[in-house]
Amino acid sequence: MSWPLSLLRAGAVAAAGLLLTTSVTGCFSNKQNEGAKLYQTHCASCHGDQGEGLRRLIPPVAASDYLVKHRNELPCLIRQGLNGPIVVNGIEYNQVMPGHKTDLTDADIANLLNFIQQNWGNHNPPYTVREISELLAPCNGSIIR
Known part of the structure; x- marks a missing residue:
């Protein structure tokens, strides 16, 4: 029995689509909550479980105007840390924030910031990972594994 060429093509396209859908779904299913996990591991002890900060000592990341005003600086801030005053939602903060010089990849920083954002x-x-890598260039902070 010979199958019509159009039927074979349709079957091949359907199989490829199913394979692609399965591959893409599998690719993202393990990373779905990656940003939240990274936040809990690296940020929550200071910025709070809900991003609320700590009074006038540690700034909030929840409903934070700083995230919008300093979007392009955030990847380097996470990589290098911060030492000196900043103003968040009209309040000045002046505590040291440690950086993550070697323990977060560019993709980790993208996932973390996207969760916060x-x-x-x-x-x-x-953010895209490419954007994070480009924004890390001024502080020589790009880590791709």
Whole structure:
């Protein structure tokens, strides 16, 4: 029995689509909560479980105007840390924030920032890994594994 060429092509396209869908779903399923996990591991002990900060000592990341005003600086801030005053939501903070010089990849920083950018009253555009790498260039902070 000979199958019509159009039927064979349709079957091949359907199989490829199913394979692609399965591959893409599998690729993202393990990373779905990566940003939240990274936040809990690296940020929550200071900035709070809900990004609320700590009174006038540690600034909030929840509903933070700093995230919008300093979007391009955030990857280097995470990589290098911060020492000196900053103003968040009209309040000045002046505590040392340790950096993550070797323990977070560019993709980790993208996942972490995207989690913060989309939670706790923040509705800011997400980052791509490429964008994070480009923004890390001025501070020589790009780590790709």
